[in-house]
Amino acid sequence: MNFIIDATVKAVKQLYQTDITPADVSLQETRKEFEGQVTIVTFPFTKVSRKSPEQTGAEIGEFLKNELKEVSAYNVIKGFLNISISDAYWIDQLYNVIAAEDFAVIKPNGKKVMVEYSSPNTNKPLHLGHVRNNLLGYWVAQILAAAGYDVVKTNLVNDRGIHICKSMLAWQKWGNGETPESTGEKGDHLVGKYYVIFDKEYKKQIEELKAAGQTEDEAKKNAPLIKEAQEMLLQWEAGNDAVIDLWQKMNSWVYEGFAKTYEKLGVAFDKYYYESNTYLLGKDIVEEGLASGVFFKKDDGSVWIDLTEDGLDQKLVLRADGTSVYITQDMGTAQLKYDDYKMDESIYVVGNEQDYHFKVLFLILEKLGKTWAKGLYHLSYGMVDLPSGKMKSREGTVVDADDLIAEMERTAKQVTEDLGKINDFSEEEKEQLYHTIGMGALKYFLLKVDPKKRLLFDPNESVDFLGHTGPFIQYTHARIKSVLNRANITAIATQQTELAPEERDLIVTLTQFPDTIKQAAAAHNPGAIANYVYEVAKAYNKFYHEHSILQAEDDLVKQFRLQLSAAAAKVIGKGMNLLGIEVPERM
Secondary structure (H helix, E strand, O other), rough: HHHHHHHHHHHHHHHHHOOHHHHHHOEEEOOOOOOOOOOEEOOOHHHHOOOHHHHHHHHHHHHHHOOOEOOOOOOEEOEEEEEOOOOHHHHHHHHHHHHOOOOOOOOOOOEEEEEEOOOOEEOOOEEEEHHHHHHHHHHHHHHHHHOOOOOEEEEEEEEOOOHHHHHHHHHHHOOOOOHHHHOOOOOHHHHHHHHHHHHHHHHHHHHHHHOOOOOOHHHHHHHHHHHHHHHHHHHHOOOOHHHHHHHHHHHHHHHHHHHHHHHHHHOOOOOEEHHHOOOOOHHHHHHHHHHHHHOOOOOOOEEEEEOHHHHOOOEEEEEOOOOOOHHHHHHHHHHHHHHHHOEEEEEEEEHHHHHHHHHHHHHHHHHHHHHHHHEEEEEOOEEOOOOOOOOOOOOOOOOEEHHHHHHHHHHHHHHHHOOOOOOOHHHHHHHHHHHHHHHHHHHHHHHOOOOOOOOOOHHHOOOOOOOOHHHHHHHHHHHHHHHHHOOOOOHHHHHOOOOOOHHHHHHHHOOOOHHHHHHHHHOOOOHHHHHHHHHHHHHHHHHHHHHHOOOOOOOHHHHHHHHHHHHHHHHHHHHHHOOOOOOOOOO
């Protein structure tokens, strides 16, 4: 692209005695139905050529063909000049993909980015929504790292509050001292079970109070269980030793459970922040805002900010009794994170139901004069739905992550066994393959879609070996490895002199990998990588079906096609790795 832009600038100068800048040259990838790889838009140059777009394109095309050895031909369609790059150039590019150690390795850019994701509550297991959150957060972080950023992966754990006390109180009342060890149950599931028990018992008490004549609102406030939970929260905030000990014990069970789920998902964190340590932060910022006139105090003593001129509303930032609200804590935590890491960008991976909250938070921090607030970004994502009746959780409401992972492995096993291609695998190899395919299907299905879109996740559709799926790409990689394992590569790629269209198309696609990484990082969208790798797999399969590799007409052609296959496997492997998806050697 760069050398064609420079040559086009030179062409306009020489042909039409006019200086233009590289920014004046508009390039795009040539559409599939036309011959060529790069298209120059010629309409802007007609003002200086004083000729039709077609004639202008033909003159510039002829200049480029004579000026650049890399240009082998051109054609003009209306105001579009389609440039064909020589086979020799693409063969050199293929050699770069294969041999260059720094292919698709982008140099550090000196910028630091924090990605905060997961943010679970310690009163229940991770669920399907958390799966999308974790996969988005971790693999956006990995893609940013591949694009040259220094990345810090953080998790803000919601480990305090009335909902946590509900699980604690229910276990205290009805747990009979059971533990993950005594029950064999994962700690997060055990604690989540008592959160459900609390809810059921609380609802019973509400109905009893309603039957005794109270309104629903009165019954919800007066039920003994909720009053006990509120009292426990007050004792926690006062530092009551017994309550703190119970809180630490039950949270430790949950963390052990989370760790197992995170390991299965393949995600990790560099730093944990805990709400129990951050919920009092932000009050100093409120005082700062009052002093500067950004905030104002109402007659009841509550503190607010007026954002009506910004198209929003008035927002409470501190209650009349001096207690924090969520935005108070979030202001303080944002300051804490910046003080810890001085990052250029801070990304919050949070569902789209919080869009308004983050719009308000970022605007408040900007109005407070926090220079780093310009670097705050909300990576908003849509909900994940399941086809009705496909899966049910223990609670009958949301599907928890562990159940989903187990379902994916079962689905992968069923589909793989139906194909009947792994009869020579050991049982251990089979189990590993089912996990690899199942997790590949899950991750690819969730990551290929633009984060902002709500999506319907169907486990069976995600494991289709012929669709736009992770297993299709995994199978393509295994197919390539099978070909390579049956032959030895001895020659270098540059000994080939002519390319078939399918070979050229595959090489062109492979060379786009570094730019795709940069685009995915800039857009905070793993889908760009997912869809790119699918295009590589499609291009390889088209080449594979059109041309013999091991039975090629002569050894040079055979060696070239083996090199091309090795390059495709390399890019597929690297691309899938950026999505956290393993690519098996055989399937």
